[in-house]
Amino acid sequence: MTTKVQRVGLIPSRTRADAQALAVTAATWLGERGIEVKIPNSDVVIGALSDYAIADADFPQSVDVVVSLGGDGTLLHAVDLGFADQLPVLGVNFGRLGYLAEVEPENLDAALTRLVVGDFAIEERMILEVKVVSDGPAGGTWWALNEAVLEKEAPGRLVHLEISINGKFFTTYAADGVIIATSTGSTAYSFSVGGPIVSPFHQCILVTPVSPHMLFGRSLVLDSAELVGCVVTDNRNVVLTTDGRQIGRLVPGDTVTCTGSSKSARLITLESRDFHQILKAKFGLADR
Numbered sequence: 001m002t003t004k005v006q007r008v009g010l011i012p013s014r015t016r017a018d019a020q021a022l023a024v025t026a027a028t029w030l031g032e033r034g035i036e037v038k039i040p041n042s043d044v045v046i047g048a049l050s051d052y053a054i055a056d057a058d059f060p061q062s063v064d065v066v067v068s069l070g071g072d073g074t075l076l077h078a079v080d081l082g083f084a085d086q087l088p089v090l091g092v093n094f095g096r097l098g099y100l101a102e103v104e105p106e107n108l109d110a111a112l113t114r115l116v117v118g119d120f121a122i123e124e125r126m127i128l129e130v131k132v133v134s135d136g137p138a139g140g141t142w143w144a145l146n147e148a149v150l151e152k153e154a155p156g157r158l159v160h161l162e163i164s165i166n167g168k169f170f171t172t173y174a175a176d177g178v179i180i181a182t183s184t185g186s187t188a189y190s191f192s193v194g195g196p197i198v199s200p201f202h203q204c205i206l207v208t209p210v211s212p213h214m215l216f217g218r219s220l221v222l223d224s225a226e227l228v229g230c231v232v233t234d235n236r237n238v239v240l241t242t243d244g245r246q247i248g249r250l251v252p253g254d255t256v257t258c259t260g261s262s263k264s265a266r267l268i269t270l271e272s273r274d275f276h277q278i279l280k281a282k283f284g285l286a287d288r
Helices: 017-032 047-052 072-082 105-116 275-282
Strands: 007-012 036-040 065-070 089-093 121-133 140-144 147-152 159-165 168-175 177-182 204-210 220-223 228-232 238-242 245-250 255-269
Touching: 007 017, 007 047, 007 072, 017 036, 017 047, 017 065, 017 105, 036 047, 065 072, 065 105, 072 089, 089 105, 121 147, 121 177, 121 238, 140 147, 140 238, 147 159, 147 255, 159 177, 168 177, 168 204, 177 228, 204 255
Parallel strands: 007 036, 007 065, 065 089, 089 255
Antiparallel strands: 121 140, 121 255, 147 177, 147 238, 159 168, 159 228, 177 204, 204 220, 228 255, 238 245
């Protein structure tokens, strides 16, 4: 991308004081160079950022790019805010070794220097479209870069979720829940319950049961254009979350349908990042 950036949105972690402090530094640096800075009001924790606050609903139309300062969870939040407007997102990593964040905090000045002159590339990542038919607050359409999760609400009780693929009944899972993930999300919750790791550049949908109480407990790997339907079939309520954000309770008869979105998440890259080497470092795999 070669277009100069005039307006930058900052999304600092709400729970990390160091990320909020670096957001102040970044906002000052950008302002000194004539770049307009905006921060969603709900993400402003310290008073020094209040001058940059803007209503959450107005944020996406007020910026050209978004800089996330936090872990992968903060970046997922930034993607969610800017997805509909196709805003590019640059991740600054304040967590442990992240799969998504591009820049370490000590390299932020150099990254911003490249950002404002348009010296960066865009990496497209598949987004999951999640349509919910429910009379409750979960009803509507949602999006997820990592996954949608349908999980039991009460501890110690299974839920029964009827799964269909492309409109045809597949099976009913008796389980703690079901994860419907993208390839990007394959290294997140899906992996922790035994799902496969998939290259983030592969377009697919993973269906992984959580602690299934049945003989069939393997993950399914489907094409991104396929439709995965879920119906709550018994009187045990289910909670729907997308990318770690709780959407609402589902009751018997509510349906959730997932497929690949026609839009993608747009992640800013400054250097070539090798997913497989990041994976190797994450798990401490030896050179031998």
